[in-house]
Amino acid sequence: MTTQRVAILLTSAVLVCSSLMQAQTPAAPQPREQSQATDRLPVRRVVLYKSGVGYFEHVGRVRGNQDVTIDFTSGQLDDVLKSLTALDLDGGRITNVGYNSEAGLDRRLGALRLPAGQNTCGAEFLSALTGARLEVRSATARWSGRLLSVEQSERQSNGRVSSVDTLSLVSDAGEVNTIALDPGVSVRILDADLNQEVSRYLTLMGSIRDQDVRRLTIATAGTGDRDVFVSYVSEVPVWKATYRLILPTAGDARKPLLQGWAIVDNTVGQDWDHVQLSLVAGAPQSFVQQISRPYYVQRPIVPLPERALLSPQTHQSAMAMAGAGVIAGTVTDRSSAIPGATVRVSRNNELAGQAVTDSGGRYRIDALAAGEYQVTFTLQGFKTVARSNVAVSGGMETVLNAVMEVGALTEEVNVRTDTPTVTQTAKSSFIQTLPRSDRSGGALGGRTSAGLPNNQFNITIDGVTSSNLLTSGDGFYSMTERVQAAQSSLQSAASADQMGDLFEYKLKEPVTIRKNQSALVPIASADVEAEKVSLWTAGNRSTRPLRAIWLKNTTPLTLDAGSFSVIEGQAFAGEGLMESLKAGERRLLSYALDSGLTVDAKGENSPTRITKVQINRGVVIQQVEERQVVTYNVRNEDTEPRVLVIEHPVRSGWTLGGTVTPVESTPVWHRFRITVAPKTTASITVEETHPTQTQYSVTSVTDDTVSLLVREHAISASVEAALREVMKRKGDIAQIATAIAAHQREIETTTRDQQRVRENMQALKGSREERDLLQRYVKQLGEQETRLDVVRKELATLEAARQKAQADLAVFIEGFSGAS
Numbered sequence: 001m002t003t004q005r006v007a008i009l010l011t012s013a014v015l016v017c018s019s020l021m022q023a024q025t026p027a028a029p030q031p032r033e034q035s036q037a038t039d040r041l042p043v044r045r046v047v048l049y050k051s052g053v054g055y056f057e058h059v060g061r062v063r064g065n066q067d068v069t070i071d072f073t074s075g076q077l078d079d080v081l082k083s084l085t086a087l088d089l090d091g092g093r094i095t096n097v098g099y100n101s102e103a104g105l106d107r108r109l110g111a112l113r114l115p116a117g118q119n120t121c122g123a124e125f126l127s128a129l130t131g132a133r134l135e136v137r138s139a140t141a142r143w144s145g146r147l148l149s150v151e152q153s154e155r156q157s158n159g160r161v162s163s164v165d166t167l168s169l170v171s172d173a174g175e176v177n178t179i180a181l182d183p184g185v186s187v188r189i190l191d192a193d194l195n196q197e198v199s200r201y202l203t204l205m206g207s208i209r210d211q212d213v214r215r216l217t218i219a220t221a222g223t224g225d226r227d228v229f230v231s232y233v234s235e236v237p238v239w240k241a242t243y244r245l246i247l248p249t250a251g252d253a254r255k256p257l258l259q260g261w262a263i264v265d266n267t268v269g270q271d272w273d274h275v276q277l278s279l280v281a282g283a284p285q286s287f288v289q290q291i292s293r294p295y296y297v298q299r300p301i302v303p304l305p306e307r308a309l310l311s312p313q314t315h316q317s318a319m320a321m322a323g324a325g326v327i328a329g330t331v332t333d334r335s336s337a338i339p340g341a342t343v344r345v346s347r348n349n350e351l352a353g354q355a356v357t358d359s360g361g362r363y364r365i366d367a368l369a370a371g372e373y374q375v376t377f378t379l380q381g382f383k384t385v386a387r388s389n390v391a392v393s394g395g396m397e398t399v400l401n402a403v404m405e406v407g408a409l410t411e412e413v414n415v416r417t418d419t420p421t422v423t424q425t426a427k428s429s430f431i432q433t434l435p436r437s438d439r440s441g442g443a444l445g446g447r448t449s450a451g452l453p454n455n456q457f458n459i460t461i462d463g464v465t466s467s468n469l470l471t472s473g474d475g476f477y478s479m480t481e482r483v484q485a486a487q488s489s490l491q492s493a494a495s496a497d498q499m500g501d502l503f504e505y506k507l508k509e510p511v512t513i514r515k516n517q518s519a520l521v522p523i524a525s526a527d528v529e530a531e532k533v534s535l536w537t538a539g540n541r542s543t544r545p546l547r548a549i550w551l552k553n554t555t556p557l558t559l560d561a562g563s564f565s566v567i568e569g570q571a572f573a574g575e576g577l578m579e580s581l582k583a584g585e586r587r588l589l590s591y592a593l594d595s596g597l598t599v600d601a602k603g604e605n606s607p608t609r610i611t612k613v614q615i616n617r618g619v620v621i622q623q624v625e626e627r628q629v630v631t632y633n634v635r636n637e638d639t640e641p642r643v644l645v646i647e648h649p650v651r652s653g654w655t656l657g658g659t660v661t662p663v664e665s666t667p668v669w670h671r672f673r674i675t676v677a678p679k680t681t682a683s684i685t686v687e688e689t690h691p692t693q694t695q696y697s698v699t700s701v702t703d704d705t706v707s708l709l710v711r712e713h714a715i716s717a718s719v720e721a722a723l724r725e726v727m728k729r730k731g732d733i734a735q736i737a738t739a740i741a742a743h744q745r746e747i748e749t750t751t752r753d754q755q756r757v758r759e760n761m762q763a764l765k766g767s768r769e770e771r772d773l774l775q776r777y778v779k780q781l782g783e784q785e786t787r788l789d790v791v792r793k794e795l796a797t798l799e800a801a802r803q804k805a806q807a808d809l810a811v812f813i814e815g816f817s818g819a820s
Contacts, residue, residue: 071269092222260524337361
């Protein structure tokens with residue numbers, strides 16, 4: 001019997017059996033009026049966002065009162081229920097949307113009569129059976145009775161103490177037996193009802209490990225064939241952008257080519273079959289709310305009314321908050337401190353403060369107003385750490401520590417071709433018929449490759465061998481030329497649209513991604529402007545700069561943040577990370593270490609210089625300029641010239657000076673450009689000035705102060721003369737003050753001497769000698785009184801002279817206020 005005939009007989013047998021089964025099986029009930037067919041509603045459009053959600057559209061055909069279904073996970077169902085839109089597009093209506101709802105596990109466990117929880121061990125499970133009839137067997141004995149308790153006891157064996165679980169059984173005769181639950185001891189439940197309850201418990205615990213699938217059933221009502229439209233928002237993985245920057249080789253006039261790819265993951269309940277996919281570079285606000293889970297209201301327990309006495313209570317006083325705040329902390333890499341990390345504090349996208357960590361990883365940023373700030377920690381070779389909503393209170397210190405991780409990301413791309421490669425050597429006579437101009441390395445056309453297969457050849461022409469030539473159609477091409485031609489012919493696989501603050505990549509061709517699979521889809525392919533430079537940042541611990549690309553986004557697209565790889569000369573050159581790049585924006589992208597350049601920075605602080613002096617109402621206002629000079633010395637050991645971009649920090653209050661100017665500036669860095677010839681050393685000097693202001697009284701001016709101001713050319717000759725006049729008048733006043741002090745000392749001395757004489761006069765007894773001494777004392781007192789009158793008059797004259805001199809000085813100072 002032939003194979004074909006056997007197949008026909010088997011088919012006939014199957015049809016006969018099918019007919020018999022249909023004749024014997026009763027028709028299924030039809031509760032609805034028309035067709036009860038249920039089908040899945042296919043996905044037609046997907047829009048993925050950066051906030052971890054996706055917008056989905058389903059479109060399908062229904063007939064009559066047909067139900068359609070969409071499968072989700074429990075985590076996705078909550079988002080679907082709060083965003084679902086369902087429409088019958090051809091006159092029908094949506095009558096109901098149902099889904100399989102399940103109560104929470106704790107509530108379902110609570111409905112069982114077995115008091116066991118979700119994570120129950122053997123001893124706890126047996127304890128939940130207290131009072132149940134059990135049978136316990138070992139290899140040598142058998143016990144039965146009701147379970148009294150399960151306890152843990154200690155026992156000694158060979159000098160060692162160990163713990164063992166024991167259970168106590170009360171037999172029907174009232175005997176209490178304690179059995180250790182050693183290996184080989186079995187326990188059997190004798191109550192049939194309790195056995196069923198344990199079975200329900202185990203079934204319930206096993207169900208939570210089943211596939212978490214929720215099926216949404218959409219019931220429609222209508223007549224004939226109709227289209228049904230369903231849309232919703234669901235939780236999905238965030239799509240990631242990655243780029244390839246292909247640089248032309250030296251001497252190639254082509255522009256650099258930028259290819260953009262997006263990594264998309266399909267984790268929803270069904271396949272994406274030829275869907276319209278859009279990727280949005282933006283993060284609209286989204287949140288999770290578990291509205292699919294049944295909720296039970298916790299009703300309050302109201303006790304019977306009792307008489308309550310109000311207890312006294314105290315209230316804390318408010319804390320006075322004044323002054324500026326501080327953010328300080330330590331930056332580490334999980335094991336040790338990280339010095340040289342840049343800490344930036346910003347508020348409303350404006351830089352409020354900046355610091356660099358010291359050798360111990362410590363930093364401190366003060367003079368911050370009260371409020372909330374964004375703090376970022378950056379260092380070359382580490383992932384950027386960002387903290388938002390960092391609260392700073394006036395007069396308080398906020399401690400903010402950070403742990404930075406190494407940011408070197410690697411991506412391995414394996415490219416495989418199934419085209420066989422055959423290396424051959426063509427006869428030189430086969431090429432000699434061509435003009436010499438056609439053998440210069442371009443395409444060799446005409447009858448050169450006629451009849452040859454599409455293989456790889458080594459061609460020798462006039463003694464010159466060209467390797468890795470491939471035939472294509474009617475000519476020879478090198479592999480590099482074919483790759484470059486393919487790159488030049490690439491077109492963008494996605495169209496771009498601005499959506500307010502968002503940006504959408506809409507793929508031109510439908511995409512198919514199976515359930516629980518991922519795909520790499522193209523979103524951009526265009527020529528860009530890119531210049532290869534080296535980049536060195538001040539404060540870098542290494543003397544080696546980085547190789548970088550100064551990329552200008554000349555495409556109409558907004559390039560979303562992601563990783564990028566650089567391909568140069570058909571070889572991998574490095575990779576890095578790129579932040580979001582708007583159309584027309586230029587950005588530096590570093591991708592490798594530059595081993596050809598060495599940078600050495602030396603800074604010095606110049607002496608402060610007085611730039612301006614102003615006198616106002618007896619106060620000298622002196623403006624001083626602090627200067628700092630940093631010289632960057634660059635050595636190029638390469639055989640080609642290098643363009644180096646130096647990032648010099650922007651410091652608050654400091655102004656750039658000197659002869660060099662930055663090519664661009666950011667809120668944090670000034671960027672200077674320098675070209676270094678091969679095997680030479682070049683330098684660039686950056687000068688900065690920082691103005692400060694001091695104030696002091698005119699009357700405190702000294703000769704040294706005036707000499708300094710004159711030497712700095714900070715004052716004019718008239719101001720110098722006025723200041724010297726002030727000093728002269730101050731000297732006159734000082735002389736008067738000296739005379740006044742001398743007169744006051746004389747009065748004090750004379751007064752003390754008179755007091756001594758009067759005390760001596762009182763001690764005399766009236767003898768002749770004493771009377772002579774008394775007369776002499778009286779004469780001395782008279783002379784002193786005469787002198788005191790003269791001194792007091794001179795003192796009054798001096799006081800008046802000093803007051804007049806001081807008043808004249810004040811008038812003089814007021815007369816030249818504002819001079820400078």
